Amino acid sequence: MSFGIGQSSSSLGVNGYDHHEAQQYELTEYGLLSKPPQYGDKYPDGSSIDWLHEEAVERERSYALQSEVGIRGALLPALDSVRMWIVVIATGVAIGLVGAWLDLLVKWLGDIREGWCEHGFFHNSVSCCAGLATTVGERCEFWMRWGDPSIQSMLGRSLLQAFIYVALAVIFGGSSALLVTRYAPYAFHTGIPEIKAILSGYVFDAFLTPRTLLIKALGLALSVASGLSLGKEGPLVHVSCCLASLFSRMFTQFRRNEASKRRLLAAAAAAGVSVAFGSPLGGVLFGLEELDTFANETDVMWKGFVASAVAAVALQWVNPFGTAKLVLFQVTAFSDQWRGFELIPWIGLGIIGGVLGSYLIRLNVEIAIYRRQSVVGDWPVLEVVGASAITATLSYLVVFARVPTSELVANLFQDCDPKKPDYHGLCNPSAMKENIFLLILTAFIKIPLTAWTFGMSVPAGMFLPTIGIGACLGRAVGLITQSLYRAYPKAWIFYSCPPDPSIRCISPGFYAVIGAAGMLGGVTRMTISLVVILFELTGALSHVLPIMVCVMTSKWVGDALGKDGIYSVWIAMKRYPWLPPVDYRDNGETGAHLMTPVHRLILIREGQTTVKELTKMLDEHNSFHGFPVIDSHQEFIGYATRDSLLRAIDGTRFSDDYENVHGKKCTFSKNFMRVPARERVDMSSALEQTLIQLRKEVPQELVVTMFQKLNTRQIFFTNAGKLTGMVTKRDVVTLLTSHFPHAGTLAKPLPHHT
Amino acid sequence: MSFGIGQSSSSLGVNGYDHHEAQQYELTEYGLLSKPPQYGDKYPDGSSIDWLHEEAVERERSYALQSEVGIRGALLPALDSVRMWIVVIATGVAIGLVGAWLDLLVKWLGDIREGWCEHGFFHNSVSCCAGLATTVGERCEFWMRWGDPSIQSMLGRSLLQAFIYVALAVIFGGSSALLVTRYAPYAFHTGIPEIKAILSGYVFDAFLTPRTLLIKALGLALSVASGLSLGKEGPLVHVSCCLASLFSRMFTQFRRNEASKRRLLAAAAAAGVSVAFGSPLGGVLFGLEELDTFANETDVMWKGFVASAVAAVALQWVNPFGTAKLVLFQVTAFSDQWRGFELIPWIGLGIIGGVLGSYLIRLNVEIAIYRRQSVVGDWPVLEVVGASAITATLSYLVVFARVPTSELVANLFQDCDPKKPDYHGLCNPSAMKENIFLLILTAFIKIPLTAWTFGMSVPAGMFLPTIGIGACLGRAVGLITQSLYRAYPKAWIFYSCPPDPSIRCISPGFYAVIGAAGMLGGVTRMTISLVVILFELTGALSHVLPIMVCVMTSKWVGDALGKDGIYSVWIAMKRYPWLPPVDYRDNGETGAHLMTPVHRLILIREGQTTVKELTKMLDEHNSFHGFPVIDSHQEFIGYATRDSLLRAIDGTRFSDDYENVHGKKCTFSKNFMRVPARERVDMSSALEQTLIQLRKEVPQELVVTMFQKLNTRQIFFTNAGKLTGMVTKRDVVTLLTSHFPHAGTLAKPLPHHT
Known part of the structure; x- marks a missing residue:
């Protein structure tokens, strides 16, 4: 569980990316000291996952399961799929119940601002009067308004009622804000922008911790009850994703794989909308249109569909409004025709x-x-208290x-x-x-x-x-x-x-x-x-x-x-690394305009860069996710991630002449001949194979589309085998938000961090 | 209008693609002699469009419009968009009206099998009895059943009625089949498989001609009225696409660009479903899920949304059922609860x-x-006649x-x-x-x-x-x-x-x-x-x-x-070149398993291949869409399409020493030095720039995903600049249909072609 691990290199961390800007993405959670990312931290918060890599990991795990002999070989893959459905259904049930519980809590807290029930303090105005014939807007005799029996003066009673109404609003709003700022700063706001970013590959584990879940749910009930001008719909999506993240931690298959986890989160988000609006279909469509996650992944859409339906059934089963209806604001009296x-x-x-x-x-x-x-x-x-009082x-x-x-x-x-x-x-x-x-x-x-x-x-x-x-x-x-x-x-x-x-x-x-x-x-x-x-x-x-x-x-x-x-x-x-699904049209620019040209990239040169130089490079550019590798003729060999390079250097420790290793040259091709074997270190294990190469003459539009659709981290530009440049996801995000004057204004640590 | 142009090279026409198989894709429309594709035929029927190329063409057109000075520069792009909306709305209105007209025609034809109206022969049983109080299943006195007044014997009347019922079914069914086979063989069947293929880039203009439109609509009314076990829903989608294709021909911007045309067709398909079911939302979702066209293209989804809504309004305006309701099978009497x-x-x-x-x-x-x-x-x-009689x-x-x-x-x-x-x-x-x-x-x-x-x-x-x-x-x-x-x-x-x-x-x-x-x-x-x-x-x-x-x-x-x-x-x-949007999982195969290796490809060698050799190559492999270009070191230079090569050869006609051109060597790099200028022909204009290169070690899964999401025609595999192989869309289609034993069984010319 990476709960609470802040770190200083939280940028998208790609080569060619301005170091100064990287500072803006620091994430430090409530007082824990930030520490630099280490080899082994799979993805620090604030980075973007490598979808292609995660898919490859998942694929290898599934081959391993299938290749087990006998009954295990048949059972393990099935168990895998059962576990996934367990999480989907558990999330659906849980968010349905949480939604119903929130409805009841909000109703009671809201009613307490106007009065209380003689039967028992914990009844709301509806359950207090259950079974008694009352008209809408009227309460039954057991429901007491504040000061009702004791204060005789009409004016005094009105003033007391108004005072309690405002005071409780302030108390609810204030305590919600206190809970959020003190215990879980990420529980503020709606959460949908963050969910959108996370679903597209942003790593933000602190956003989905059990603590955030608890504070968000409690704080939501308080803030809704305070009468502030807000709703529970967006936050419920966040709560639903927290629940899915909690349940997914039970199983290694999701803990170890960020891509699988994101598929679950997408289904959970659909379930959240389903509960928020009592709209199971709407939930799925919201996932489709707004979260933009199901595109071409019928499998994920299907999970969202199931989670939505289960959540709606759970909500309907608890029946918080006593109407046995899913539909929140049922409209019954329309005429069938319109003119x-x-x-x-x-x-x-x-x-x-x-x-x-x-x-x-x-x-x-x-x-x-x-x-x-x-x-x-x-x-x-104080701001929330003021807003509550004014509202x-x-x-x-x-x-x-x-x-x-x-x-x-x-x-x-x-x-x-x-x-x-x-x-x-x-x-x-x-x-x-x-x-x-x-x-x-x-x-x-x-x-x-x-x-x-x-x-x-x-x-x-x-x-x-x-x-x-x-x-x-x-x-x-x-x-x-x-x-x-x-x-x-x-x-x-x-x-x-x-x-x-x-x-x-x-x-x-x-x-x-x-x-x-x-x-x-x-x-x-x-x-x-x-x-x-x-x-x-x-x-x-x-x-x-x-x-x-x-x-x-x-x-x-x-x-x-x-x-x-x-x-x-x-x-x-x-400035979350999220690519809007817009139909981007360039004005004649090509990939060359977008890329960081080769002379501005930090490169590893095969057969030239020594282990010592490499270690220094990794140290100096510790916000970079990886480095392109070229040979002496400028020809593009591949891309090596920071993590895999550290692992490869670490592996040399067990070699015979470890003391001389720092002077040796790094090679990446299996049969590299130009440097004698004893003067080189084989690092071919660090080389990524799933690289996409284009010509720099391709239209910018196509580059943007490739990032949008393939969810890749970087694309390389080559010409007749020679590296000419590189574009990262961050570059594309910057391009797509360039029309918005306030892009990045809030991309700093929250000021109320202690 | 490419109506009726058959040709012999209708395969996906990509290099590395088995020539023998290509014969299966021949499309010959009713008796017109097939002819080989010529330079200038943009896309012959049966080929696949090059999305990236079409997008580039559209982009250039739109720059040209924007760069016009003064009022024209402001008006022309707006006019462009107005034209697009005109087609969308016209299609919506037209398919709404056609749908309503079909409903009326089918109702009348169906009723005529049972009897006729005394008021006037062209009234159906409902309009005949309009305004008269009747019970369901009962007809009013003006509606005469066949033989009703004249034949006294109960048995005789029943037999006559049964005979007319069956005879008219056979006549309707037979004439529908006759119309289809004689005038528009592509009007048979539902049309949805073809629409799916066309929307993903397949070129099949004969499928969307006005003649097909007319025959499909008429034949549909007849076949529905014949009582055969079929519905009008799928064919209405086809009719809607034909209408859109017809309207789009009014404007060059769609005639010249296959990608823009396909965006319109997607919207039209949604409108078709909207009319077929009286379900505007369902239409859009059908487009989304089944036609898989709107993925990530909010713009297209939006057009589908508008077309759907307009079509539904048009249908409701005509009000063919006299109920003023969109919903076809309105259910009113359910209890609200289920157990x-x-x-x-x-x-x-x-x-x-x-x-x-x-x-x-x-x-x-x-x-x-x-x-x-x-x-x-x-x-x-005869088959249809038999089926009608039996049914x-x-x-x-x-x-x-x-x-x-x-x-x-x-x-x-x-x-x-x-x-x-x-x-x-x-x-x-x-x-x-x-x-x-x-x-x-x-x-x-x-x-x-x-x-x-x-x-x-x-x-x-x-x-x-x-x-x-x-x-x-x-x-x-x-x-x-x-x-x-x-x-x-x-x-x-x-x-x-x-x-x-x-x-x-x-x-x-x-x-x-x-x-x-x-x-x-x-x-x-x-x-x-x-x-x-x-x-x-x-x-x-x-x-x-x-x-x-x-x-x-x-x-x-x-x-x-x-x-x-x-x-x-x-x-x-x-065997349409359509990639199902499945979540393909490989079993450890890489791109190397899927690609055609370099030694089996037909290649152009820069500075070596002469114009004569090239002409011969183009002639011999006339079903190939293009050829990869490599240099003397096996390094990958690019890809040149058949069409652009023909154009480039054609361009040499105006050079000074045209007679010697056949012996000259083709070069593609702008500053190619190894061959003296007078011994070479510059063909750099024929080189495609939007090429995607991968390593052959990438998982097959990723290759499939790239084809599915980017809708590209081919991907090249290179290693340190050297070409190692190539994968085409056809290879991926074959891979994805390999589990289905009957793949390709119907991929031959229709047998009843005259």
Whole structure:
């Protein structure tokens, strides 16, 4: 377990990579002294795994198993696959249970801010009143609001209630921040940018420790209950990956192989989304579109599919909401039909979503940079306490902001039904204008709060607040359209509606769904997975088309205002070695523009470089992952990694004349003849075989595509056998984030490290 | 338009590729004489496009546009993108309209087999009775059954009706086959295997001509109406791609670039599925999973998304079923809950689906091979006539087989509702045993009929019959479970059901959905897209989990019985150059095992090969796509394609001493010095720059992955600059289909070519 091992050479560590920049990637976890990476540390945190190498290791292990004789030869490979499925299913079950437990804890913590149950302190408002007939918004007699029986004065009671509401928000938020900063700094934020980076090969074991798991889950419950403008969706994906990492440690096959471990993590991430939204298909699609991991690996997609389904079953089995339904915000009362003219407000909502989404991203980036550069960053707990107090105070004043966002969204998605109780006067036709004003106000309160909260030192997801903002705006637009229709039922634009305005034609609840889709599209720039999640979330099957149209519009508008979604922006700011799956187009540049030319590379020369020189080279450039090897004619022999070179030098210890070894020359070809045998050391074992060579004249586009699709660490450029240059993954990442002005701004050790 | 250009060198045409085998890929379209490919024919049918080259061409075109000065420089690139969207949207609209028109035509043709409308001959049974209150299964008074008023005898009338039913089936089927064999032989079958091959780079322009489009659409309507055991889903994908190809010919940018054209075709395929199932999301996912085209190309996925949505809107606008619903087999009457014990029959249905699906594939393969090898293949129209007659006769005897499959499926998916009319006695509790028997009988009649039909010379899809078989079996299992429950309502296994058997606990309609999912899973081996399609198809949102479990089981069982789905099997039999997106694992082999070693390659030697020798080489090996170039030290210089070499030789015509050119030596390096300038011809323009080089020691697995992900045509193996071998796409295809005994059996010219 590499838990807590910091080190100083955490760069992608490739030759030709600027040493100065490498310092930015130092990772030091809470007080443990950093130490330089040693031979034997397979991958230090902060480096990138070598996929091709890991695959080769896995392959050799599987041959070894298959070549066992007799019953062992048949059983061991099967056992291998059983172990993998055990981890997948265990992760699914565990994240389902954790999700359900979180729901219950959050409900109880949230309710405690308003009152307590006479039956027993640990009942929430629903379980307290279970079996008693109550109407929505009303509590039963056993549920006591704070100060209810003892304080007689109305004003005094209200003040006490408001005080407790705000005070508990501050306490919850503060303790969440305290837990995170003190015990597991990586438990802050959503975790999705890091998961994306890890899945693509970044090594960040400190991010998936059991301690991070525990703190993230606890802190998430506290921060959600504090009423801060955040959701639990992203962090649940992180929790799910922590669980998978925990379970995978039981078996050597995953401990020893980073590639296999990543396949499990991808499945776990899908299960996390499945639980977060009650959307098993959405989970798989999220994995596919946003995490970009399943591409061409049907095997991994399949595991994600199973983990998602199992997690959803586990969640449904616990049934935390008592509804026996997976779908969180089930929408039931839509009319089956929609009318053509409604596309106008819906496209409008798409435009609003695209514009506000881009604005939210920009605001969030600016706040994050301000936090890092100003004194605020030194007092993370205080920042959260302040934010909690401000959020709670503002929310207490506006009725729609006071209730938990998930409750608000569920009610905004419902259409008005005379048979059902009215939710905070939302369906009162005489208060139409007030409602529209309140909804827009709520949205515009939530935008800056969300931009501020996402990035503070608490576990915080982006989905739910975004859905909340979008739903408020959507409902407002729906109410506006509805009142227009009621005012002018015979206008030509409404000709497809029944001329009698008392018959329902416009369904404001569905406008809220569309608003949420538009806003989410603008912030995350997801397309298909977003449509599927909303579709599963709301059950609005007949309305897939309008959701699609709105998401399309929102993405177009958003992309025009800024290319990256919120996660890409954070990845770029943290400069994780992640290649966005964009369709990169160069402007005529070739590989030659991107590569580090041969004269700037640190090279090993076969038959010339002595062991002493090599040792010095390894020492001086200890952030490099490896070195190209050339012969005396500049011809490219291969690539030797730092680790394998250290191993090879170490191996010479047992040779007969160890004392003279430092003067000997390194050779890599098996039958190298030019230097007498006693003057050379054979290092051919250190040479990597899986090298990709191109001409430097190939278009840059192709080089980028090869890195994206093959997940390789480096590509060499040769011409008629001679090395001309080398491109590393880091170079490609820098190229692809070059359009973003704040790339790398957060790529420093967290300031609140003790 | 390369319509109708056959040629003799249609192999993948790569060096090192067995010439004898090349003969198998000859494509000759209906009687046009085949001619050898000439310099200038960009890609002859049967070859594979060079993706890297096409991308480079597209890139250069786009630079040229951007470098235009002034307003043109701003407008032209925008216009480019507008043209692309025009084609995408036009294809969406067109396939939506074609789909709706086909639905209407099929309905009318199908109804005419039973009777005619007094109002007007061109009304179908629904439009004839529009506005009149009728019950399901009953017709209104204006709908006349054949012989109804004139023939008095009951027996005579029945015989006449049966005769007309069978006779019209034969006429429809026969004329469909006649149209296909006479005018567009490529319009037969589903088309999905070909589309998969084309999307991955296979050139097959004859498959996408307007004539094929017309015949496929007409023939499809006739063959569906004939009552043969086939569906319209796959062929609609083909029709959609033909439409896209037609529209794309309006603009040079697609005519000139095969890669851009393929991106459009991928979007069109998604739109086709969207229309076929009324499932816009399912269309996109089908493109993703089954066609495997969108991997990492968010741009293409996005186009597919738009085309799908537009097509669905167009279909809904025409509203061929008069229901204003997209969802074809809408299921409304499910109970919201399902019980744990129901997983047992559902997993059972998954197993049945896996086993029968594999059996159906095997049967279909055997029939296809028999057809090719026996005299049957020479009389395609007669075969269809026979099949139509047998199908119609058998179907007329069994009530559930007589109705159109889509109508049967829609009714099997519905639960019994006392308020609704009973469908052919399906809900009669006293006829339970008879119904179970009839349903199983129907399924077992349809299995061999489907296996026979899929591959005959008519447009024929596989989805609907498979759904039909699965739905029959599923409903039967549902009825069995229901009668068990009614017989033993208090058994411990049913404890979660209400003890009163009159309350509905088991929903046989949903069992039919599950059965369909299992059967489809077994035949197509799709997973996620299948779940999404069924989910959109039925609207059974609360039942996603059981569908997932059943599809999982079915895929596991199916994979254990035979690795490939129906489309992969057909691709392998036709030996299209398509790489399945499988996770290939080698057994320790390296690239050296796969490559053609250098001594077996036809090479051009720089400074040695004369123009005369080169011309001879080009002439002798005219099925090769290109030749590697090496220098006198065996060092690898590059690769020169046939086409570019011909162009370079052609260019020498204008040189001063053209008469001496044949004796001159070919050189490829710009500053080649060893041969005096007047004794050499510079051919450096023919050299390809985008070459990928590996060591021959790399694992075979990596080589396969590189072909799968980069879609390249060839990879070279070098060692210290010296060429050691070469692997082509064809070698990898052969490797990946080596487990399938019938690979290549159908890869000959169609026998009924005139």
